[in-house]
Amino acid sequence: MTIDGGEFGVISDLLAPLAADGAFALTDDAALLPELPPGQGWVVTKDAMVAGVHFLPSDPPDMIARKLLRVNLSDLAAMGAVPRGYLLATAWTAETDRDWISRFVDGLARDQARFSVGLFGGDTVSTPGPLTFSLTALGTAARDGLLRRNGALAGDDIYVSGTLGDSALGLRVLRDDLEVEPEHATFLSQRYHLPQPRTTLGPALVGLASAAQDVSDGLLADLGHVARQSGVGAEVHLELLPLSVAAREVLIDHPDLALLPLHGGDDYELVFTASPGRRDSIRAAADASQTPVTRIGRMTGGAGVQALAAGRPLTLKDNGWKHF
Amino acid sequence: MTIDGGEFGVISDLLAPLAADGAFALTDDAALLPELPPGQGWVVTKDAMVAGVHFLPSDPPDMIARKLLRVNLSDLAAMGAVPRGYLLATAWTAETDRDWISRFVDGLARDQARFSVGLFGGDTVSTPGPLTFSLTALGTAARDGLLRRNGALAGDDIYVSGTLGDSALGLRVLRDDLEVEPEHATFLSQRYHLPQPRTTLGPALVGLASAAQDVSDGLLADLGHVARQSGVGAEVHLELLPLSVAAREVLIDHPDLALLPLHGGDDYELVFTASPGRRDSIRAAADASQTPVTRIGRMTGGAGVQALAAGRPLTLKDNGWKHF
Numbered sequence: 210m211t212i213d214g215g216e217f218g219v220i221s222d223l224l225a226p227l228a229a230d231g232a233f234a235l236t237d238d239a240a241l242l243p244e245l246p247p248g249q250g251w252v253v254t255k256d257a258m259v260a261g262v263h264f265l266p267s268d269p270p271d272m273i274a275r276k277l278l279r280v281n282l283s284d285l286a287a288m289g290a291v292p293r294g295y296l297l298a299t300a301w302t303a304e305t306d307r308d309w310i311s312r313f314v315d316g317l318a319r320d321q322a323r324f325s326v327g328l329f330g331g332d333t334v335s336t337p338g339p340l341t342f343s344l345t346a347l348g349t350a351a352r353d354g355l356l357r358r359n360g361a362l363a364g365d366d367i368y369v370s371g372t373l374g375d376s377a378l379g380l381r382v383l384r385d386d387l388e389v390e391p392e393h394a395t396f397l398s399q400r401y402h403l404p405q406p407r408t409t410l411g412p413a414l415v416g417l418a419s420a421a422q423d424v425s426d427g428l429l430a431d432l433g434h435v436a437r438q439s440g441v442g443a444e445v446h447l448e449l450l451p452l453s454v455a456a457r458e459v460l461i462d463h464p465d466l467a468l469l470p471l472h473g474g475d476d477y478e479l480v481f482t483a484s485p486g487r488r489d490s491i492r493a494a495a496d497a498s499q500t501p502v503t504r505i506g507r508m509t510g511g512a513g514v515q516a517l518a519a520g521r522p523l524t525l526k527d528n529g530w531k532h533f
Numbered sequence: 534m535t536i537d538g539g540e541f542g543v544i545s546d547l548l549a550p551l552a553a554d555g556a557f558a559l560t561d562d563a564a565l566l567p568e569l570p571p572g573q574g575w576v577v578t579k580d581a582m583v584a585g586v587h588f589l590p591s592d593p594p595d596m597i598a599r600k601l602l603r604v605n606l607s608d609l610a611a612m613g614a615v616p617r618g619y620l621l622a623t624a625w626t627a628e629t630d631r632d633w634i635s636r637f638v639d640g641l642a643r644d645q646a647r648f649s650v651g652l653f654g655g656d657t658v659s660t661p662g663p664l665t666f667s668l669t670a671l672g673t674a675a676r677d678g679l680l681r682r683n684g685a686l687a688g689d690d691i692y693v694s695g696t697l698g699d700s701a702l703g704l705r706v707l708r709d710d711l712e713v714e715p716e717h718a719t720f721l722s723q724r725y726h727l728p729q730p731r732t733t734l735g736p737a738l739v740g741l742a743s744a745a746q747d748v749s750d751g752l753l754a755d756l757g758h759v760a761r762q763s764g765v766g767a768e769v770h771l772e773l774l775p776l777s778v779a780a781r782e783v784l785i786d787h788p789d790l791a792l793l794p795l796h797g798g799d800d801y802e803l804v805f806t807a808s809p810g811r812r813d814s815i816r817a818a819a820d821a822s823q824t825p826v827t828r829i830g831r832m833t834g835g836a837g838v839q840a841l842a843a844g845r846p847l848t849l850k851d852n853g854w855k856h857f
Contacts, residue, residue: 233681236682236683236758236762237611237612237681237682237683237746237762238578238608238609238611238612238682238746238747239576239577239578239608239609239611239612239614239670239672240576240577240578241574241575241576241612241674241676241679242574242575242576242577243574244574244676250565250566250567250568251565251566251575252563252564252565252566253563253564253566253620253653253654253669253671254562254563254564254620254654255620255621255622255654255655255656255669256622256656257622257623257624257656257658257667258658259624259658259659259660259661259662259665261661262658262659262660262661263658284562284563285562285563287561287562287563288561288562288563288565290563296577296578296579296669297579298579298580298581298622298667299581300581300583300665329577330577330578330579331579332579332580332581332667334581334582334583334586334587335583335586336583336586336662336663336665337583337585337586337662337663338583338660338661338662338663338665339660339661339662341583341624341660341662341665343581343622343656343667345577345579345620345669346563347577348563350565352565352568355565357557357561358560358561358562359560359561422561422562423562434560438560438561
């Protein structure tokens with residue numbers, strides 16, 4: 210751990226207030242994670258973001274910070290883990306001034322409160338390249354209760370949380386590739402800037418879902434991981450995908466984007482599978498976590514993911530989502 | 534966790550063999566850390582490295598990987614923690630080809646075996662900027678036995694492991710700023726490329742050292758952290774600093790570099806303090822861990838770090854070490 214700020218002596222002042230219990234106010238070389246009750250374990254994940262690749266350099270600093278944290282919390286949610294804290298590495302450029310960092314830290318502080326997490330350490334360096342961040346998220350879960358990708362069975366229902374495609378549309382709006390009503394532009398951009406990691410739903414699915422994964426690269430690509438790891442196939446119905454009001458309005462005017470909810474990325478929703486016998490329990494878990502959940506298809510005895518429209522197979526050139 | 538490789542579909546093949554127990558062969562969104570015996574806790578730290586800032590772009594890929602891992606293990610050692618695993622984020626450039634990555638992974642594999650650690654996850658992204666890496670190291674320690682920076686008392690002895698200044702000299706050699714005998718050039722460059730984290734000594738100092746810290750920014754700067762956190766001062770003697778044979782030879786020819794062992798960086802040795810009553814125990818711990826340890830001064834009732842030469846105070850313009 211090295212939080213000393215380099216050319217910005219202010220960083221330790223800005224970051225130290227974010228320190229979690231066990232992080233010694235960021236004064237030492239490393240932090241000690243809290244003790245867990247018997248049967249609980251630490252769940253760890255790490256994602257990186259680069260300006261111009263994973264976010265727009267013009268994005269508000271607090272939104273970049275919050276998205277960085279949230280995409281990692283989404284990974285924890287997909288495993289059924291409850292978020293507890295994080296470590297952060299930041300590579301600032303020559304243009305990164307105190308005000309920028311201060312707004313970045315404000316974003317972290319806001320989401321620390323929102324998700325009950327604290328900072329356990331990290332590093333601040335400078336780079337001649339683009340702004341670059343990485344974050345290691347730490348969560349806890351029952352050691353025998355983790356959601357995995359490899360447990361789906363043929364015949365299981367497939368569910369997705371929230372709505373799909375908003376973020377991919379929002380990115381097009383932010384890049385001036387798509388013109389939409391101002392109110393929809395605001396909603397869709399917000400969905401791109403500020404994913405809603407399903408941190409309450411994920412842990413509520415432990416013992417119910419047979420497999421889970423977060424949707425970051427697009428529904429077909431990510432459901433593909435579940436199918437492959439589970440050794441089964443999947444069928445999803447285009448017309449059953451949950452869409453926001455804004456996305457519906459845009460798709461009416463832009464039928465060429467009709468398939469975007471299948472492969473647009475950055476949704477950070479959960480896609481998960483469960484036995485049909487669990488439908489009532491899944492519904493109850495969704496209600497209890499106040500997270501909309503929609504059934505969109507079922508796992509099959511085949512292989513790969515098949516999208517259907519009006520019951521007929523769709524062919525897609527590219528199931529994956531390439532970052533811009 | 535996102536290890537899918539992007540443009541290099543080979544990365545999952547290369548990285549998956551490095552996966553630790555609990556990392557599910559890197560197939561899932563996150564990993565589960567192993568269960569610990571009662572009283573043990575997880576210790577976490579994170580450091581980042583940028584090409585041209587923390588390493589030379591021409592450095593051998595396996596050496597970059599090993600240094601990245603080792604500088605983090607050095608932080609764990611400074612806390613008295615035993616290394617167990619790590620998470621890794623890599624940002625490759627357009628020039629990073631499969632061969633480069635393969636050599637980078639070879640370096641990781643070699644040091645995983647050397648230090649008994651495994652890969653718990655991470656992320657691979659691409660960047661239009663310089664090669665950038667961050668690594669989160671995970672270690673374990675007795676929850677009540679962590680070495681901290683804040684425990685030094687006035688009158689405590691000050692010790693340092695290994696030798697100082699080699700890495701700073703090695704960097705000058707690698708940058709053609711310093712001409713030395715070939716055998717010394719090899720040794721000093723090696724010390725720059727491949728720090729020796731004191732992973733055995735650190736845990737052996739638990740219960741003996743009153744404070745500890747690793748020397749990454751230079752002895753005076755890092756001992757300064759210990760002094761400040763402990764609320765005391767420190768005095769170290771230039772002529773007592775441990776020097777390698779190669780460093781001695783160079784300093785004879787280059788008296789202008791005589792102070793480099795005080796403020797040269799990237800040593801990754803441990804500087805620690807202990808009560809004079811512990812001298813025999815410290816000696817035994819050093820012997821048992823086969824790590825040379827040298828007493829270089831004592832903590833004082835004052836403030837700050839004072840370097841002495843022939844018993845007289847030295848004045849230094851800059852105690853810190855600026856990366857090139």
